[in-house]
Amino acid sequence: MQIDLPDDQAAELRLLLDGALGELSHEIADTDNPRFRQRLRDRRSALEAVARQLGPARDATVDA
Numbered sequence: 015m016q017i018d019l020p021d022d023q024a025a026e027l028r029l030l031l032d033g034a035l036g037e038l039s040h041e042i043a044d045t046d047n048p049r050f051r052q053r054l055r056d057r058r059s060a061l062e063a064v065a066r067q068l069g070p071a072r073d074a075t076v077d078a
Contacts (some may be wrong), residue, residue: 022070031065 019027040060045051 021078028065028068031061031068035065 035058038054038061042051042054042058045054
């Protein structure tokens with residue numbers, strides 16, 4: 015699947031992904047259940063792959 019996004023939408027998606035990845039890292043660190051921790055790690059890997067495809071984060075406030 016391929017999605018074409020304008021730069022502003024891609025920047026917003028990147029911000030959303032970065033926030034979710036940060037939250038996942040904290041949740042992984044705080045989780046004692048090994049199975050749940052692995053599912054969280056798998057989810058983090060999938061979101062990181064999407065983030066890599068979007069490229070580096072850009073400052074969305076530069077144009078504001």
